[in-house]
Amino acid sequence: MTDFFAALTNPSIPFVRNALIAAILSAILFGVLGAIVTVRRIAGLAGAISHAVLGGIGLALYLAATGLVPNLPPIAGAIVFAILAAAVIGLVSLKAKQREDTVINAIWAIGMSVGVLFMAKTPGYTDPSAYLFGNILLISTRDLVLLGILDVIVVILAWRFYYQIEASAFDEEYAKVRGIHTNLVFFIILAIVAIAVVLLQTFVGIVMVIAMLTLPSGTAGYTAKNLAGMMIGGGVYASLFSVSGLVAGWTFDLPVGAMVVVIAGAVFIIAALIRIIKRRNSVNSREVSV
Amino acid sequence: MSALIRHQQRPVALRFHDVFFSYGAVDVLESINFHFHEGDFIVLVGPNGAGKSTLLKLTLGLETPQRGSVSVFGKPPRDVLEIIGYVPQHIHYDSSFPISVSEVVGMGLLHPSSRRNKRKMQHTIEEALAKVDLIDLVDRSYSALSGGQRRRVLVARALVSDPRFLILDEPTANMDVESEQMLFKTLGSIKGTTTILVVTHDMEFVSSLTDRVLCLSNKGNKGQACTIVQHRTEPAYDVHAGFTQKEVLKVLHDTTLPGDDCLAQEVLHD
Numbered sequence: 334m335t336d337f338f339a340a341l342t343n344p345s346i347p348f349v350r351n352a353l354i355a356a357i358l359s360a361i362l363f364g365v366l367g368a369i370v371t372v373r374r375i376a377g378l379a380g381a382i383s384h385a386v387l388g389g390i391g392l393a394l395y396l397a398a399t400g401l402v403p404n405l406p407p408i409a410g411a412i413v414f415a416i417l418a419a420a421v422i423g424l425v426s427l428k429a430k431q432r433e434d435t436v437i438n439a440i441w442a443i444g445m446s447v448g449v450l451f452m453a454k455t456p457g458y459t460d461p462s463a464y465l466f467g468n469i470l471l472i473s474t475r476d477l478v479l480l481g482i483l484d485v486i487v488v489i490l491a492w493r494f495y496y497q498i499e500a501s502a503f504d505e506e507y508a509k510v511r512g513i514h515t516n517l518v519f520f521i522i523l524a525i526v527a528i529a530v531v532l533l534q535t536f537v538g539i540v541m542v543i544a545m546l547t548l549p550s551g552t553a554g555y556t557a558k559n560l561a562g563m564m565i566g567g568g569v570y571a572s573l574f575s576v577s578g579l580v581a582g583w584t585f586d587l588p589v590g591a592m593v594v595v596i597a598g599a600v601f602i603i604a605a606l607i608r609i610i611k612r613r614n615s616v617n618s619r620e621v622s623v
Numbered sequence: 624m625s626a627l628i629r630h631q632q633r634p635v636a637l638r639f640h641d642v643f644f645s646y647g648a649v650d651v652l653e654s655i656n657f658h659f660h661e662g663d664f665i666v667l668v669g670p671n672g673a674g675k676s677t678l679l680k681l682t683l684g685l686e687t688p689q690r691g692s693v694s695v696f697g698k699p700p701r702d703v704l705e706i707i708g709y710v711p712q713h714i715h716y717d718s719s720f721p722i723s724v725s726e727v728v729g730m731g732l733l734h735p736s737s738r739r740n741k742r743k744m745q746h747t748i749e750e751a752l753a754k755v756d757l758i759d760l761v762d763r764s765y766s767a768l769s770g771g772q773r774r775r776v777l778v779a780r781a782l783v784s785d786p787r788f789l790i791l792d793e794p795t796a797n798m799d800v801e802s803e804q805m806l807f808k809t810l811g812s813i814k815g816t817t818t819i820l821v822v823t824h825d826m827e828f829v830s831s832l833t834d835r836v837l838c839l840s841n842k843g844n845k846g847q848a849c850t851i852v853q854h855r856t857e858p859a860y861d862v863h864a865g866f867t868q869k870e871v872l873k874v875l876h877d878t879t880l881p882g883d884d885c886l887a888q889e890v891l892h893d
Contacts, residue, residue, distance in 0.1 A: 372720055496739060500730045503722060504714045507780075510683050512704045512735040557721040558764065 337583045349583070351477060352469040356575035358480040359536050359545075362529050363575075364568025365491050367550035368560055369522055372502045378426065378523065380543045381437045382418045383530040385444025387539055389414025390464050391451030398455045407464075408531060415527035418444060423523045427516060467538030467590045469579065480532055487525060491564065494518070499560050536575075537590040548597040549574060552604045574600065633660040634696060636788055636818040637682060639851070642691035644677060651677050654850045655691070657837055661787070664810075664819045664832050669839030673849045675822045676712070678839065679792055682820070683709060695788060705734075708786030710777050712793040712822075718766045724776050725761045728752060731783035751783035752776075754809050771802030778806060788818045795823070807832065 340349040370379050393410025396402040418440050425436040452459040491498065500508040501515045508515050526546075533542050553566025578593030585592075635658050642655035651674045659665050669675050680686040681693050684700030695703050708731065728748045732739055752758045755775040760768065765776065774797065781789060795803050807830060810819060814832050821833075839849045 372717065374717070493738060494736075496729070496733055497736070499722070499726070500733055503720055503727070504711070504716075504730070506685065506711060507709065507714065507730060508733070509685055510704060510707065510709045511730065511733045512701075513733065514735065554719060554721060559721050559723060559726055563721055 337580045340583065348470050348472070351472045351474065352579055352589070353576065354477055355469055355472045355480060355536055356579050357572055358477065358484055359533055360549075360568050360572035360575055361484045362480070362487060362533060363545045363549055363571035364553075364566070365487050365564045366526055366529055367546040367567045367571070368553070368563040369491075369498060369502065370526060370546050371550045371554060372560060372563070373522070375426075375523075375526075376543060376547045377434075377437060378422050379526050379530065379546055381422055381441040381444075382415055382523070382527045383534060383539050383542045384441045385418035386411045386415050386531055386534060387448030387461065387464060388444040388446075388451070389448070391448030391455070391459075391461075394459055395451040395455045398457060411531040411534070412528065414444060415531050416524060419523040419527035420520075423520050427519070464534065465538050465540050466588060467534055467536055467541070469536045469589045472535060476532065476535055483525075483529060483532060487529070490521075490525070495561065498522075502560070537593055541590050541594045544594045544597060545571060545574075548594070548601045552597075552601045555604050555608050570597070570600070633662055635659070635694075636661045636663065636696060637820065638692075638694045639678075639681075640692045640694075642681065642688045642693060644674075644681060644686065644688050646677075652681075652688075652839075652849055657851045657853070659818070659820075659835065661696075661818050662815050664814050664834045665821070665837060666830070666833045666835070667820060667822045667837045667839065669824065669849065671824055673839040675824070675839055676792065679790060679822055682790065683707065705784070706787040708781035708784060708789040708817075710774075710781045710789075710791040710794055712796060714777070716773075720766070722765050723761075724752070724757065724763050724765055724768070727765050727776055728780045728783050731780040747783055748779075751779040754782055754812075755779045756805055769799070770797045771799040774798055775802055775805060778809065782809070782813075786817065789813070789820070791819070791821045793823055794821060 337349070340346055341353060343349070370376050389410035389412070390407040391410070392414070393402075393405045393407045396410075397405040397407075422437055422440060426433050429436070448464075449461055452461055497508070497513050497518060500511065501513060501518045505515050508518075530539075530542050533545070537545055549570035550563055550567035552570050553563050557563035557566050574597040575593050578596050579589050581587065581596070582589035582592040638658035639655045642652060643650075644652045644655075655678070667675060667678065677686065681688055682695065682700060684693075684704065693700060695707065700707075725745070725748050728751055729739070729741075729744055731751070732744050732747065749758060749761060752761055755778050757772060757775055757779065760772065760776075765773065768776065774794070778791070778794070781791070794806055798806065810821075810830075811832055813819070819832075835853065838852045840852050
């Protein structure tokens with residue numbers, strides 16, 4: 334562990350410091366968006382968007398490598414595919430509920446397959462797993478700036494429209510009766526989740542973004558009294574998981590993204606077990622008192 | 624007759640004019656014509672699947688009729704949502720949703736885009752909870768309440784904005800006797816000052832608070848869609864009046880009053 338802190342203060346290896354800043358900035362997004370995704374039960378939709386992103390990355394890599402669109406960054410393709418996937422999934426979710434799961438899973442699978450095909454045809458060697466599992470140690474200063482900007486936007490929107498978001502998630506019909514444009518709220522949430530997924534996949538990778546959108550907020554949900562508590566608690570848990578995963582990954586020379594998610598998963602399961610035991614004890618004590 | 628004139632002079636709270644509605648090829652409502660005035664206590668009855676919830680959705684502006692018009696105090700429903708209080712039959716409630724009773728009631732004060740001042744609202748929220756006798760549970764988690772208490776919280780949510788028009792969908796469903804009595808006491812206290820529309824599938828008996836009964840029944844042209852029929856009511860002397868100490872009304876399903884007439888029932892009761 335001392336190695337990690339020595340590396341953190343070593344000016345010749347700035348990527349460790351960048352990784353730590355990325356972990357904290359990501360935790361804010363994981364906390365706020367994770368709580369919304371969890372209470373709205375749209376983790377499956379976010380999963381489909383995050384996996385469809387691979388199609389955009391593959392397409393951008395192909396176009397850039399073949400010279401059709403020189404210097405096209407993978408993130409550009411990822412953003413386009415994420416927004417398209419969010420729009421299609423949002424429309425299907427609202428209009429064709431009976432086919433919702435089919436379409437969502439189709440977008441999930443087709444997006445990934447398109448990405449793998451483009452990468453296979455891209456000149457030179459491209460490893461899809463680099464995008465699937467991410468590498469926080471490759472985060473650039475530009476990535477940090479983008480994450481910071483998105484953090485500010487998400488926190489301001491969540492504060493400004495907190496009650497509208499809460500009402501839409503808790504009782505959508507009633508929110509409509511109060512004049513809230515719940516479909517617009519839903520689409521904005523999906524669009525922001527889509528953009529966040531693109532930025533966050535650099536940190537933990539496409540596959541694990543969903544785990545980090547659900548596990549910290551799920552853990553916080555066991556003790557949170559309201560949605561705001563879940564957002565803040567989720568952010569605190571996400572930063573703890575991210576930093577400890579980063580330290581452990583660096584110390585034991587293991588993939589950081591996977592390490593973060595394993596820690597998050599372990600804490601979530603332990604919290605769930607504690608809750609079950611507590612509930613059982615309270616039921617037993619009630620029976621005894623009766 | 625002076626009471627009738629006064630009644631006529633009150634503004635029309637809800638008017639359905641020749642409304643037709645269908646979900647795709649399935650006709651649900653047709654030739655719906657009725658209106659009632661401000662301050663009326665109206666009960667809408669009908670069997671399950673008759674289209675009661677659809678009629679409510681049209682009243683709340685959640686659906687738009689394919690033909691005809693719906694107006695609330697002379698305006699399209701979406702333009703007057705702030706004066707409507709609504710108690711849904713049930714909410715698709717996620718028991719793991721972390722939310723307090725106070726926050727649920729506060730939703731009744733929500734505006735489409737502005738942030739509300741939580742401290743200013745707290746007093747209003749507590750007043751609404753006092754009306755349904757749940758003031759002690761203001762900080763309790765909503766999921767920790769019993770089914771009857773949750774329904775009372777939803778009633779408080781509808782009352783918190785001091786609505787001019789209160790709509791309740793199956794308000795006594797899954798309610799314990801105590802909660803049911805508390806609800807009728809609350810409704811009795813605002814009867815006359817607030818227009819109240821209660822939707823229920825209970826075809827037999829209607830509370831003593833009721834001014835008129837509207838019935839959705841299969842009398843459409845094609846025999847599929849439902850339309851509104853107004854039945855006579857009469858006191859049900861064989862039924863215990865309960866806590867209201869007033870006579871309970873019985874709906875006479877073999878009698879029908881003329882279409883869009885809000886006076887016929889008044890004449891009968893005079």
